[in-house]
Amino acid sequence: MEKKRIALLGHRFMGRAHSNAWRQVSKFFDTPYEPVLQVVCGRDQKDLQQFADQWGWAEVETDWTKVMARDDIDIIDIALPTHLHAETAIAAAEAGKHIFCEKPFCNSIAQAEAMLDVAEKAGVVHYLNHNYRRCPAVFQAKKMIDAGELGEILHWRGAYQQSWLLNPNHPIDWKLRKKTAAAGPLWDLGSHAVDLAHFLVGDFSSVTCQTTQFQKRRPLAENPSKKGDVEVECSALMLAEFTNGAQGTIETTRYASGRRNRHTFEIYGTGGALTWDMEDMNRLKFYSEKDPRETAGFRDIMVTEPVHEYVKNWWPPGHIIGYEHTFVHAAADFLRAVESGQRIAPNFADGVRITKVLEAALNSSESNARVFL
Ligand SMILES: NC(=O)c1ccc[n+]([C@@H]2O[C@H](COP(=O)([O-])OP(=O)(O)OC[C@H]3O[C@@H](n4cnc5c(N)ncnc54)[C@H](O)[C@@H]3O)[C@@H](O)[C@H]2O)c1
Numbered sequence: 001m002e003k004k005r006i007a008l009l010g011h012r013f014m015g016r017a018h019s020n021a022w023r024q025v026s027k028f029f030d031t032p033y034e035p036v037l038q039v040v041c042g043r044d045q046k047d048l049q050q051f052a053d054q055w056g057w058a059e060v061e062t063d064w065t066k067v068m069a070r071d072d073i074d075i076i077d078i079a080l081p082t083h084l085h086a087e088t089a090i091a092a093a094e095a096g097k098h099i100f101c102e103k104p105f106c107n108s109i110a111q112a113e114a115m116l117d118v119a120e121k122a123g124v125v126h127y128l129n130h131n132y133r134r135c136p137a138v139f140q141a142k143k144m145i146d147a148g149e150l151g152e153i154l155h156w157r158g159a160y161q162q163s164w165l166l167n168p169n170h171p172i173d174w175k176l177r178k179k180t181a182a183a184g185p186l187w188d189l190g191s192h193a194v195d196l197a198h199f200l201v202g203d204f205s206s207v208t209c210q211t212t213q214f215q216k217r218r219p220l221a222e223n224p225s226k227k228g229d230v231e232v233e234c235s236a237l238m239l240a241e242f243t244n245g246a247q248g249t250i251e252t253t254r255y256a257s258g259r260r261n262r263h264t265f266e267i268y269g270t271g272g273a274l275t276w277d278m279e280d281m282n283r284l285k286f287y288s289e290k291d292p293r294e295t296a297g298f299r300d301i302m303v304t305e306p307v308h309e310y311v312k313n314w315w316p317p318g319h320i321i322g323y324e325h326t327f328v329h330a331a332a333d334f335l336r337a338v339e340s341g342q343r344i345a346p347n348f349a350d351g352v353r354i355t356k357v358l359e360a361a362l363n364s365s366e367s368n369a370r371v372f373l
Contacts, residue, residue: 001026004338005038007067007097009088010079011051014102015040018079019055021327028313029332032339035075039067064088068095075338078102081174082181082188086111089348093122098338100127100330104191104358105351107182112355116348125337126348127330130195132263133346134329136311136321137284137303138196141267141274145200149288151271156201156240156248160189160263161256165214165234171221172228184232185252186211186365187358189263193250194357195346196265201242203353208239208370209361214255238361273298282320 008018022035040057041064042048048060067073068091076092078085078101086106092099099119105128106112119126132138144150162185164170174180181187186209197204211233220228235253242248256262263278272288275298284301291297304320306312310329314321337344346354360371 001034002032003036004033004074004098004335005036005072006075006077007038007061007064007070007073008040008057008077008079009042009064009067009084010081010102011040011042011048014079015042015051016055017324017327018077018100018331019057020324021331022077023056024328025331025335028328031332031335033335035331035335038073039070041067065091068092068097073097075100083107083174083179086115089115089126090118093119093124093126096122096124098125098334100129100334101348101351102129103195103354104182104187105348105355109352109355109359112348112352116352119348125334125341125344127334127337127344128346128348128351128354129327129330130192130346130350130354131326131330132192132196132278133199134310134326134333135276135278135281135303136308137276137281137301138199139309140284140301140303141276142200143309144274144286145267145269149272149286150267150269150274151289153201153242153244153246153267153269155266155268156197156242156246157266157268158193158197158248158264159251160185160193161251161259162189162254162261163256163259165254166257168215169219169224171219171224172230173221176218176230176232178231181232183358183362184211184234184236185254186233186236186238186361189252189254190236190238190250190358190361191354192263193252193265194354195350197240197242197248197250198350198353199346200265200267201244201246201248203243204240204357204360204373205243206241206370206372207357207361207364209236209364211236211362211365233365236361236365238364240357278323281322 039059238250240248275285364371
């Protein structure tokens, strides 16, 4: 099988998830290429070498600009803090590399549009990793909506709740600084929720958003004996209207006790309803207005049958899959897009769409006004 050589930028949380996906993808999916884990980039040489040895990367590099200049690298995989996405993705596209980029897409609409423009002009495959689209249950929800099972969609209720900032001593890292993260959970978690709303409902026409700060000062990561200002919101609530007339809400927080990674949606239409929760990601709950009154109720669909998207590549029915599988699915679809030259979704155009909604929400919270898109 022909090989495609990958350079991974970033080697902590997402670096692990991506390495795992590249290692597994050709074992479980019929891919047109064999991905080669060629070089991993990061800042700390010692950590990096340990990571490379553990995950099977052939080389390490502390200067990402060097990998862009290499002819033997086909794919740049960006798993860096958000403020570095624009610079690295633009350099990758200019060097003719295909791009697998983590979310949130970038820090501003201006950056988003520049990234899309350069990637399109270069003719490279560009993918934005909103991996929850690739949960089989989410894919099944999309299929049912497209088949008209929900009728006309009236309500979207999205929530992404975590709790890690309930620890008052959690230090200020890149996720709590405006320059590196653009915003707080609105950007980090809200980008996923907006992507799923785009996927399952459609475009937004207006947003109204309120943000709150529960803890303004925290220890500094670089010197925990000192405290600094938290520069981003702690929680954000958004009201939304969609161009198709549906109404929605999106709730994002890092302060929801007991909620570790609760990413959920509820969709209500004239013909029925669908609900999903990432913490129970193999199930979809479906209510149909067509069911007889006597027995109507939410059905529990286990999305683990070979007929469900991606599932036949894994285990027999009922043998559930998890978070990491969504990255393998993304890697498989990405390699197919590289072969066919077809667009993969979500891509940088979706990144622009999502960034516009998030920036409108931030503007709304700052101006105390509804913002139209
Ligand atoms: N799709 C998901 O489910 C998901 C989940 C978590 C994080 N993410 C995204 O993944 C990205 C990375 O997040 P993370 O949690 O892995 O962050 P992290 O802080 O754990 O890791 C960041 C990595 O970037 C490296 N880095 C920072 N500056 C660098 C530079 N100038 N040059 C080279 N390397 C540099 C660090 O050494 C580290 O390896 C973010 O965009 C984040 O939003 C996505």
